[in-house]
Amino acid sequence: xxxxxxxxxxxxxxxxxxxxxxxxxxxxxxxxxxxxxxxxxxxxxxxxxxxxxxxxxxxxxxxxxxxxxxxxxxxxxxxxxxxxxxxxxxxxxxxxxxxxxxxxxxxxxxxxxxxxxxxxxxxxxxxxxxxxxxxxxxxxxxxxxxxxxxxxxxxxxxxxxxxxxxxxxxxxxxxxxxxxxxxxxxxxxxxxxxxxxxxxxxxxxxxxxxxxxxxxxxxxxxxxxxxxxxxxxxxxxxxxxxxxxxxxxxxxxxxxxxxxxxxxxxxxxxxxxxxxxxxxxxxxxxxxxxxxxxxxxxxxxxxxxxxxxxxxxxxxxxxxxxxxxxxxxxxxxxxxxxxxxxxxxxxxxxxxxxxxxxxxxxxxxxxxxxxxxxxxxxxxxxxxxxxxxxxxxxxxxxxxxxxxxxxxxxxxxxxxxxx
Amino acid sequence: xxxxxxxxxxxxxxxxxxxxxxxxxxxxxxxxxxxxxxxxxxxxxxxxxxxxxxxxxxxxxxxxxxxxxxxxxxxxxxxxx
Numbered sequence: 244x245x246x247x248x249x250x251x252x253x254x255x256x257x258x259x260x261x262x263x264x265x266x267x268x269x270x271x272x273x274x275x276x277x278x279x280x281x282x283x284x285x286x287x288x289x290x291x292x293x294x295x296x297x298x299x300x301x302x303x304x305x306x307x308x309x310x311x312x313x314x315x316x317x318x319x320x321x322x323x324x325x326x327x328x329x330x331x332x333x334x335x336x337x338x339x340x341x342x343x344x345x346x347x348x349x350x351x352x353x354x355x356x357x358x359x360x361x362x363x364x365x366x367x368x369x370x371x372x373x374x375x376x377x378x379x380x381x382x383x384x385x386x387x388x389x390x391x392x393x394x395x396x397x398x399x400x401x402x403x404x405x406x407x408x409x410x411x412x413x414x415x416x417x418x419x420x421x422x423x424x425x426x427x428x429x430x431x432x433x434x435x436x437x438x439x440x441x442x443x444x445x446x447x448x449x450x451x452x453x454x455x456x457x458x459x460x461x462x463x464x465x466x467x468x469x470x471x472x473x474x475x476x477x478x479x480x481x482x483x484x485x486x487x488x489x490x491x492x493x494x495x496x497x498x499x500x501x502x503x504x505x506x507x508x509x510x511x512x513x514x515x516x517x518x519x520x521x522x523x524x525x526x527x528x529x530x531x532x533x534x535x536x537x538x539x540x541x542x543x544x545x546x547x548x549x550x551x552x553x554x555x556x557x558x559x560x561x562x563x564x565x566x567x568x569x570x571x572x573x574x575x576x577x578x579x580x581x582x583x584x585x586x587x588x589x590x591x592x593x594x595x596x597x598x599x600x601x602x603x604x605x606x607x608x609x610x611x612x613x614x615x616x617x618x619x620x621x622x623x624x625x626x627x628x629x630x631x632x633x634x635x636x637x638x639x640x641x642x643x644x645x646x647x648x649x650x651x652x653x654x655x656x657x658x659x660x661x662x
Numbered sequence: 663x664x665x666x667x668x669x670x671x672x673x674x675x676x677x678x679x680x681x682x683x684x685x686x687x688x689x690x691x692x693x694x695x696x697x698x699x700x701x702x703x704x705x706x707x708x709x710x711x712x713x714x715x716x717x718x719x720x721x722x723x724x725x726x727x728x729x730x731x732x733x734x735x736x737x738x739x740x741x742x743x
Contacts, residue, residue, distance in 0.1 A: 486708035497704040500733070545680035548710045548734050553663050555676035588704045644704045645696060 247437075248352055267433055268312075268440035271447050276473035277305045279627060280465060281480055282452050282488055284308025286317035286428075286613065287605055288480035289435035289446070290620020291627065296442035298621070299628035304444045305474075307467060309451035313432040316483060319582035320613040321505050321527060321539050323518050325362045325423035327389065329381035330652045332638020333591060337611075338387050339635055340618035344426060347617060353434030355426050356532065362423035362518040363392070363401060365567075367412040371522045375418040382420070392417045403514060405569050412523040412566065423518060425529055431616060455492040461600040462492065478603040478627050483583030484548070485606035492599050496606070497644055498585045501542040503610050504552035505581070506560065508574040510534030519567075526563040535577060538564060542584065542610070552581040584610045589643075591650035594623050594636040603627045604641065668741050669723045681716025683707060684728045684742075710734050714742070 247265070256264065279295060281288045284306045295301045308314075324344050326337040348355045366372040372391075379389035393416045398406050404414060436446055447469065454466035455477065464473035481488050486498050515530040528538035540560035543553050557579065564571040587593070587607040592615070594605050605623045608615065618635060625633035632640070638650060664672040683706060689698045707713075713733045718726050728742040 484710070486706065487710045495705050495707065497706065499706045499708050500710075545715075546706075546708060546713070546733060547736055549736050551736075553675050555674070558676075645700045 267437040268446050271305070271440075271445035273305060273307075273447050273450065273467070273469050273472045274445065276464070277445070278303040278474065279476040279478065280304075280472060280474040281306045281478045282465065283315075283479065283481035284312050284436070284446060284448065285315045285480065285482070286431050286435065286616040287482070287619045287623065288478075289432060289439055290616050291478060291480060291605065291623045292444040292446075293435050293439040293442065294620045294624035295628055296439060296444055299624060301628060302443040305472065306439070306444060306446045307450045307452055307465070307472075308446070308448045309468075311448050312436050312446065313429050316582045316584070316612060317432045317616075318429050319505065319580060320428055320610070321529070321537050322425045322428045322531075322613065323362065323423070323527065323529065324357075324426055324614040325420055325518070326387055326614075327362070327364065327378060327382060327418070327420045327423065328652060329378050330650050332636070333650055333652055334381070334385050334387070336618055336622070336635045336639075337615065338385065339621075340615050341422060343617035343621070344614075347434070351434040351438045353430060353437060355430045355434055357424065357426050358532075359422050359424040360517055360529070361419055361421045362520065363397070363417045363419045364520045365397065365404070365417045365522055366415045367521070367523045368415060372415050375416070375522075379418050388420055388422050390419045390421065392419055401515075401517065401519065403568055403570060404519075405567060410566075412521075419517070425518060425531075426613075428613060431613075435616075435620070452488065452491070455488075455602070457492060457599065460598075462602045475601045476603070476627055477601060478605060478623060480605040480623065482585045482606045482608045482612055485585045485604065487548075489597070489604065492597075492602055494597060494599060494602075496593075496604075496641070497588055498607050499546045500548055500583050501544070501586045502547050502549065502552060502581050503539065503542050503584050504556055504560065504579060505537070505539040506557075506579045507531070507535040507537050507577050508571075509577050511536075511574065521563065521567050523566070524559075524563050526560065526567065528564065528568070536564075536571065536574060542586065543581075548583055550581050550583060552579065584608065584612075589649035589651040590653055591643075592619075592639050593641055594619060594626060594639045595632065595641050596626065596630065597641060663736055665717055665719075666729070666738055666741050667717075667719045667722060667725070668727050668743065669725055670719060673719070673722055677719060677721040679718045679720045681718055681726065683713070684716045685714045712739055
């Protein structure tokens with residue numbers, strides 16, 4: 244655990260007013276060469292660097308971030324963590340990630356405000372309830388917590404939903420994962436950055452990669468806005484821009500970049516005590532510690548790299564919010580923003596080596612990236628350090644579509660709106 | 663964002679359904695090799711820049727057409743047909 248923050252350090256600091264806290268991580272400038280370079284200083288990139296240093300004893304590592312730490316998707320998601328997955332590789336991987344969140348604040352010495360408030364997935368038809376029962380059973384067989392609720396039980400826990408006779412989508416019940424919840428996302432970026440920096444990792448901000456250098460089919464380094472940096476091990480962790488960066492090494496990926504919007508309302512008193520997701524349309528909502536309702540829905544539906552959402556999707560998501568939770572109509576929207584997601588054909592990620600020697604890929608997160616941060620860092624660090632897959636990311640290979648081994652957990656992917 | 667329908671003029675995005683990359687060429691019927699079909703179905707150019715794509719004016723004239731859009735800015739560069 245990196246030194247620095249404790250009750251004593253706060254008291255000591257309070258005695259010396261006006262003195263700034265020391266920077267949480269060192270502002271590094273690039274060295275000419277590294278044992279490994281990670282492109283992308285988001286949650287996954289920083290976690291990867293941290294686990295490479297901690298578990299694999301590598302110290303000469305650089306994380307290259309094109310903007311500042313916390314500027315990308317790690318600060319743009321709706322902060323939900325959960326492990327209600329049921330297909331092969333997904334189940335164990337996301338469960339490992341949830342377990343890692345449980346002790347992470349202590350490990351990093353940084354309060355991530357991990358809140359196991361539970362996630363309730365609501366079913367709006369008997370068929371959906373059958374589906375939720377099946378999912379719950381699969382989870383429990385894998386040792387993951389899940390409880391099936393009927394309509395009356397849901398009404399007791401979430402009385403603010405529309406239980407009227409006029410409800411357009413009557414609530415039939417729900418599946419609760421009690422250990423699911425939320426995490427303060429900025430703290431994840433800062434906590435990993437601070438812990439990695441303490442282990443000697445160079446975190447280089449405002450350093451955009453403009454080219455990947457190769458000799459034959461082997462990577463030798465990167466060209467950046469801060470000059471040429473050499474390394475024979477390069478990891479791409481830039482989800483949203485994976486295709487863009489992989490193309491620099493001559494690779495085409497089964498990925499399309501799509502835009503996802505998120506919203507927060509003005510703060511109100513505590514009312515929503517779970518993460519709530521809805522089966523009628525993809526919609527999810529939680530209440531932040533500050534009191535704002537944080538919510539989101541589906542992707543905008545066409546590939547784009549602009550971080551600006553379109554209004555028709557704003558309207559769709561507001562309709563979802565008000566249909567499910569009538570009081571939402573009385574709240575004012577405070578902010579809304581967007582992030583770019585890698586969407587893959589089956590809706591599952593890639594954590595793997597690539598056909599280019601020394602080049603590794605972590606991407607294709609399909610807006611499931613945030614909850615996966617710790618396990619993604621752990622397994623990607625293993626893959627990059629040893630050159631072979633960790634037990635948990637064996638199913639996330641780049642050629643799984645070619646082998647017919649897709650992980651189509653939700654029956655979605657980047658073209659689900661056309662089916 | 664507005665989409666310039668070649669038949670109806672500029673209309674709101676909400677009237678349209680996106681149809682994906684229009685530069686892809688479907689392999690000949692009966693083509694052999696899983697890789698050929700894999701690349702057609704699953705691999706995307708996904709450029710950050712001009713992108714030729716299909717749109718369907720679902721809530722308008724119901725015609726399919728192609729246009730070139732800059733994916734970095736969403737600016738429509740050219741309506742093809």
